Amino acid sequence: MQYTVDEYGYYGRFGGAFVPEILQANIAALKAAFRRYKDDPAFCAEFEQLLKDYVGRPSPLYRAQRLSDFYKTNIYLKREDLNHTGAHKINNTIGQILLAKRMGKTHVIAETGAGQHGVATATVCALMDIRCTVFMGATDIERQRPNVERMQLLGAAVEAVHSGSKTLKDAANEAIRYWIAHPADTHYIIGSVIGPDPYPEMVTHFQQVISREMRAQLKEKTGSELPAAVIACVGGGSNAAGAFYHFLDDADVALIAVEAAGRGISSGETAATIATGTEGIIHGSRTLLMQTADGQIVEPYSISAGLDYPGIGPLHAHLHISGRARFLAATDGQALDAAFRLMQLEGIIPALESAHALAALDQLSFGSQDHIVLCLSGRGDKDLAAYHTAAAERSAAAAFAYQHFSL
Amino acid sequence: MNRIDHLFQNREQPVLSVYFTAGYPGRDDTREIILSLDAAGADMLEIGIPFSDPVADGPVIQDSSAIALRNGMSIGLLFRQLQGIRDETAIPLVLMGYVNPVLQYGMERFCADAKAAGIDGLIIPDLPVREYALHYKDIVEASGLHMIFLVTPATPADRLQEIDRLSRGFIYLVTAAGTTGGALSGSDEQQAYFEHIGRSGLTQPLVAGFGISNKQDFNRVCQYTRGAIVGSAFIRMLGAANTDLRGNIAEFVQAFR
Numbered sequence: 001m002q003y004t005v006d007e008y009g010y011y012g013r014f015g016g017a018f019v020p021e022i023l024q025a026n027i028a029a030l031k032a033a034f035r036r037y038k039d040d041p042a043f044c045a046e047f048e049q050l051l052k053d054y055v056g057r058p059s060p061l062y063r064a065q066r067l068s069d070f071y072k073t074n075i076y077l078k079r080e081d082l083n084h085t086g087a088h089k090i091n092n093t094i095g096q097i098l099l100a101k102r103m104g105k106t107h108v109i110a111e112t113g114a115g116q117h118g119v120a121t122a123t124v125c126a127l128m129d130i131r132c133t134v135f136m137g138a139t140d141i142e143r144q145r146p147n148v149e150r151m152q153l154l155g156a157a158v159e160a161v162h163s164g165s166k167t168l169k170d171a172a173n174e175a176i177r178y179w180i181a182h183p184a185d186t187h188y189i190i191g192s193v194i195g196p197d198p199y200p201e202m203v204t205h206f207q208q209v210i211s212r213e214m215r216a217q218l219k220e221k222t223g224s225e226l227p228a229a230v231i232a233c234v235g236g237g238s239n240a241a242g243a244f245y246h247f248l249d250d251a252d253v254a255l256i257a258v259e260a261a262g263r264g265i266s267s268g269e270t271a272a273t274i275a276t277g278t279e280g281i282i283h284g285s286r287t288l289l290m291q292t293a294d295g296q297i298v299e300p301y302s303i304s305a306g307l308d309y310p311g312i313g314p315l316h317a318h319l320h321i322s323g324r325a326r327f328l329a330a331t332d333g334q335a336l337d338a339a340f341r342l343m344q345l346e347g348i349i350p351a352l353e354s355a356h357a358l359a360a361l362d363q364l365s366f367g368s369q370d371h372i373v374l375c376l377s378g379r380g381d382k383d384l385a386a387y388h389t390a391a392a393e394r395s396a397a398a399a400f401a402y403q404h405f406s407l
Numbered sequence: 408m409n410r411i412d413h414l415f416q417n418r419e420q421p422v423l424s425v426y427f428t429a430g431y432p433g434r435d436d437t438r439e440i441i442l443s444l445d446a447a448g449a450d451m452l453e454i455g456i457p458f459s460d461p462v463a464d465g466p467v468i469q470d471s472s473a474i475a476l477r478n479g480m481s482i483g484l485l486f487r488q489l490q491g492i493r494d495e496t497a498i499p500l501v502l503m504g505y506v507n508p509v510l511q512y513g514m515e516r517f518c519a520d521a522k523a524a525g526i527d528g529l530i531i532p533d534l535p536v537r538e539y540a541l542h543y544k545d546i547v548e549a550s551g552l553h554m555i556f557l558v559t560p561a562t563p564a565d566r567l568q569e570i571d572r573l574s575r576g577f578i579y580l581v582t583a584a585g586t587t588g589g590a591l592s593g594s595d596e597q598q599a600y601f602e603h604i605g606r607s608g609l610t611q612p613l614v615a616g617f618g619i620s621n622k623q624d625f626n627r628v629c630q631y632t633r634g635a636i637v638g639s640a641f642i643r644m645l646g647a648a649n650t651d652l653r654g655n656i657a658e659f660v661q662a663f664r
Contacts (some may be wrong), residue, residue: 019535021581024535024562115475164469180586282507283462295511
């Protein structure tokens with residue numbers, strides 16, 4: 001398989017472990033534990049059992065009929081939004097907490113942007129009775145109050161990060177700094193397929209259940225395991241990695257990743273790393289990232305806090321460079337359009353992140369016989385305020401247009 | 408001979424190395440700070456290249472980096488500021504910076520320009536030894552610069568030997584798990600760690616850093632090493648310094664003697 005990781009955590013020329021010396025022993029121990037347990041029968045049984053009974057897997061593969069009629073094709077939604085805690089993030093936190101327990105760690109830390117990964121981490125820490133600290137940018141804490149409260153109710157300490165731009169990348173920086181200072185007792189649960197080796201491989205491993213289920217469910221519903229295309233949104237890229245994984249070697253399956261363009265790829269307010277990034281090193285991994293000519297990391301922007309990251313997992317950088325996956329970008333407005341369409345046609349309120357994947361349907365054309373799988377990575381409960389604001393702006397704009405142009 | 412080697416071959420007293428962030432507090436203070444530290448009697452200097460995301464640094468150096476970047480500091484500007492510095496001082500100069508800005512500048516060009524500017528050594532804390540040996544060692548060594556690696560309480564014995572093989576000039580002994588700007592615990596555990604490293608048969612001189620902010624810390628770690636690095640304490644002083652930068656720096660260095 002040309003898309004798997006090598007011994008040193010490289011996907012092609014991307015990946016590796018660019019971390020300070022103090023963490024080298026930690027990531028070596030983590031890698032050894034991951035290698036030891038990933039195929040261990042007792043570990044896998046516990047993981048699968050929790051995915052089934054606690055998370056509620058397998059998540060349904062739902063044929064979205066009205067959406068299919070609208071786009072004149074056959075669209076299947078992989079309902080990760082129906083998982084416990086409302087997104088795919090929990091798959092990874094369950095896997096990593098089981099590993100942390102086996103490694104004898106007594107404290108778990110995590111970074112979070114929108115709060116979804118923070119909630120998923122706080123949840124599994126409560127479940128396993130492990131102390132939990134979530135680092136979150138001070139700006140994000142203000143923007144995502146309900147998730148802060150959820151984490152606190154679950155017993156996690158939410159540590160406000162005031163360094164840098166006070167958002168996701170700074171939360172990750174602060175989590176790394178804490179880990180540097182407490183390497184022995186602490187495990188850092190990274191929430192995406194980013195970071196130093198073995199995180200990209202490990203998080204992909206815990207998320208690959210998404211495409212494993214997709215294949216079986218497609219076979220049952222369509223007679224073939226292989227769709228024409230798989231579509232997923234990508235920030236760091238964990239749901240996309242999970243959704244693509246078991247299709248990587250099926251060259252006939254188009255893999256389509258959708259980045260957040262923010263206010264437009266050329267607007268200077270974007271999070272589209274593939275579209276605007278260059279090769280470099282961020283959070284311990286050689287990958288594509290948004291940076292200045294001097295190598296300073298650029299602050300990204302997207303309406304979706306979960307896609308608001310200036311890098312991308314090394315697997316995705318490799319899929320892009322090798323041409324295996326196609327990367328599109330959707331603006332805030334395009335994502336909102338797609339979200340409202342899903343609400344109206346299917347009665348599902350998607351997460352703003354997943355709305356970016358839905359927006360790809362407007363940029364692509366499929367045949368009436370094609371089967372398309374779209375990873376609906378999360379639900380939109382956390383985004384109600386953003387949807388309310390957008391809906392109000394749209395009805396105001398519509399009223400204005402009606403007054404001035406329709407008479 | 409590399410000025411770092413010359414220093415460790417000739418100086419019997421503990422080596423005082425001072426770290427500062429280029430472009431802080433003012434964009435063009437670099438030269439004045441170097442010459443003042445030399446005049447005040449510091450033995451070696453580490454010039455920090457500011458980075459937007461300095462994960463190994465505590466709040467003091469983070470803030471100085473953010474201010475330096477706002478001041479417009481960059482690697483290219485630093486090399487221009489250093490032009491002709493070797494006409495004025497022979498103090499060993501080490502550049503310390505994160506790997507991403509260095510790679511964007513280009514490792515080959517970076518080493519050539521650093522050497523031309525009179526730099527003697529490099530510290531890149533997030534460039535691991537394996538990557539260095541595979542991709543960059545030949546470039547760095549051909550330029551005549553010394554690459555300095557860090558050892559920490561978490562470094563296992565086999566890695567310690569590898570770091571000793573790859574390091575040139577000295578090895579940076581990190582006093583404790585943590586970012587820069589902490590405090591020196593002086594615990595039994597820390598003492599055992601210093602003694603363990605001291606007994607490891609390393610061929611390169613050891614210089615301790617992280618958490619050394621006063622003469623007492625300095626003297627304590629120098630029982631085990633050839634010297635020590637003061638960073639955050641110096642940056643803090645610069646942040647509070649009055650207009651007499653040279654006088655303030657002289658006073659700061661004197662306090663360690």
